[in-house]
Amino acid sequence: MANIQALTRPEVIDQEALREFADALTDRAVEIERDMARLGKEPANRVLIADIFRALHNIKGDAALCKVEVAALIAHPIESLLTRLRSGEVRYTPLLGEVVLLALDRLELATEALLAGKPVIHLKLVALVEGLERMSMASQAGLDPAAAQLVESVTGFRPQATLRAATARLPVQGEPKTSMAADLSFFRSLALQFETRSPLFKGRTGRIRQLVLDTNRASGSPVNAMQLEAAVYMHDVGMMFLPESVWLKVGNMSDEERDMLHTHPGFGAGLLDRMENWTAAAEIVRQHHEMPDGAGYPDKLHAESICPGAKILAIADAFESVMLKHSSRGHNRSVLRAVAEVNACNNQFAPEWIEPFNSVIRHMVEH
Numbered sequence: 056m057a058n059i060q061a062l063t064r065p066e067v068i069d070q071e072a073l074r075e076f077a078d079a080l081t082d083r084a085v086e087i088e089r090d091m092a093r094l095g096k097e098p099a100n101r102v103l104i105a106d107i108f109r110a111l112h113n114i115k116g117d118a119a120l121c122k123v124e125v126a127a128l129i130a131h132p133i134e135s136l137l138t139r140l141r142s143g144e145v146r147y148t149p150l151l152g153e154v155v156l157l158a159l160d161r162l163e164l165a166t167e168a169l170l171a172g173k174p175v176i177h178l179k180l181v182a183l184v185e186g187l188e189r190m191s192m193a194s195q196a197g198l199d200p201a202a203a204q205l206v207e208s209v210t211g212f213r214p215q216a217t218l219r220a221a222t223a224r225l226p227v228q229g230e231p232k233t234s235m236a237a238d239l240s241f242f243r244s245l246a247l248q249f250e251t252r253s254p255l256f257k258g259r260t261g262r263i264r265q266l267v268l269d270t271n272r273a274s275g276s277p278v279n280a281m282q283l284e285a286a287v288y289m290h291d292v293g294m295m296f297l298p299e300s301v302w303l304k305v306g307n308m309s310d311e312e313r314d315m316l317h318t319h320p321g322f323g324a325g326l327l328d329r330m331e332n333w334t335a336a337a338e339i340v341r342q343h344h345e346m347p348d349g350a351g352y353p354d355k356l357h358a359e360s361i362c363p364g365a366k367i368l369a370i371a372d373a374f375e376s377v378m379l380k381h382s383s384r385g386h387n388r389s390v391l392r393a394v395a396e397v398n399a400c401n402n403q404f405a406p407e408w409i410e411p412f413n414s415v416i417r418h419m420v421e422h
């Protein structure tokens with residue numbers, strides 16, 4: 056039985072030790088994700104299974120040493136499951152791999168929340184640990200059903216067989232036949248120019264566009280679709296006015312670099328402000344990094360002051376970022392894990408738009 060208190064309201068006993076654990080976790084998570092990607096292609100590779108087990112065992116040991124109880128509670132049932140996998144008692148399945156990676160995500164998110172002094176209740180760690188415990192005792196036949204139950208209880212989504220490449224197949228509709236179509240075509244050309252700055256950005260404009268427009272439709276289309284589409288094209292164009300060393304940086308940013316990055320919405324919005332008919336799109340672009348709790352930028356607006364279009368774009372943009380941010384770790388985020396991470400970002404997004412967005416993703420992965 057999971058320690059509910061430790062999983063819902065964990066205590067930080069030693070902040071410095073927690074920071075050391077977080078640093079070690081980042082390194083070991085990279086190893087695990089890399090090896091899990093290989094294991095998906097070589098499910099009978101005993102060396103890979105042993106390496107993954109060893110890395111997870113070290114995470115559990117680090118958690119005990121640094122007195123991070125919540126991390127030890129998450130790591131323990133994963134270790135038990137991997138013990139059975141290593142001994143040959145159960146066989147690897149793609150769904151088992153997805154669960155291990157989802158649990159690793161939650162462990163990282165919980166650690167980040169503790170470092171920031173934020174709650175973890177929204178991460179559903181009790182359901183995660185209890186589900187992992189059920190899996191660690193399940194027969195081979197019961198393994199995938201238990202995994203599916205865990206995934207749905209933690210993320211709200213049923214796992215599907217074709218999650219990983221789903222966003223790459225999002226259709227891009229034709230240009231609207233209106234007098235503003237020429238402007239939209241120009242905006243789109245700027246967005247595609249931005250995509251050329253990194254191979255990681257290929258196709259992102261079409262994916263974000265589809266998610267944003269579908270989410271708007273799922274809620275009854277309260278935002279003008281053309282203004283929303285223009286905002287999608289222009290929301291990151293301002294990045295091109297900044298040094299590439301800032302917005303393509305992989306490691307941690309300095310305060311000066313972060314301040315510079317925070318100016319990019321103003322550039323895109325400023326361009327739209329100076330063109331006739333695009334005032335609403337400019338507002339969306341200017342506000343798409345604002346957060347309901349006032350912790351966003353550039354103006355630290357609160358929920359009631361942020362326009363609906365910006366709230367939609369913020370969610371879709373974050374989803375795309377999560378899909379890409381770990382690509383250097385050798386294992387791209389699946390759609391399921393990306394949407395689960397977005398849903399776990401407490402207070403970062405407007406709650407009234409999370410469910411319409413989830414319904415779009417749910418439809419996408421189920422069809």
